[in-house]
Amino acid sequence: MNSNMLSMIQMTQIILTEMAARGRGVIINISPEAGRQPSPFLALYGATTAFMNSFSRSVALEYQSSGVIIQTLTPLVVSSNMSQMPPRKFLVKSSDDFVREALDTVGISNFSWGCFLHSVHSLLLWPLTSNFKFIILILMFFNSRFRAFRGS
Numbered sequence: 001m002n003s004n005m006l007s008m009i010q011m012t013q014i015i016l017t018e019m020a021a022r023g024r025g026v027i028i029n030i031s032p033e034a035g036r037q038p039s040p041f042l043a044l045y046g047a048t049t050a051f052m053n054s055f056s057r058s059v060a061l062e063y064q065s066s067g068v069i070i071q072t073l074t075p076l077v078v079s080s081n082m083s084q085m086p087p088r089k090f091l092v093k094s095s096d097d098f099v100r101e102a103l104d105t106v107g108i109s110n111f112s113w114g115c116f117l118h119s120v121h122s123l124l125l126w127p128l129t130s131n132f133k134f135i136i137l138i139l140m141f142f143n144s145r146f147r148a149f150r151g152s
Helices: 002-022 043-062 095-103 116-129 132-151
Strands: 025-030 068-073
Touching: 002 025, 002 043, 002 068, 025 043, 043 068
Parallel strands: 025 068
Antiparallel strands: none
16 A cells, blocks of 8 residues: 555645645556456455556546646556566567657556557456456356356
């Protein structure tokens, strides 16, 4: 909670007042896609990322006329030390490529997935993944069919 919520609030409080007084500035908050849907076994992580997304987007609306750009980036998987995913896998961007594309979106919208590939992926999968109960039902259905198939 400290790293995802409290540090973001404190840093925003520290710099936002001066940026608004100058009439310009950019704040980019990164809130992983995990906060947009239930995250079983990662409930606290999912909840704190949902907070980050909501907080950042709300503050962006509050300060939209101040000249300060506040943007939320909601990436999927980016190759980094934390994810330990190689950038060559499908839909996994290298951190350098992701940052390059994400910086091109600053000032266009207060919300972005950061790169074109992640936005397409998220928009295509959101109708399925947004309803967690639907996914559980599908998994249960296929599990029962698989058991029936193996039993025959």
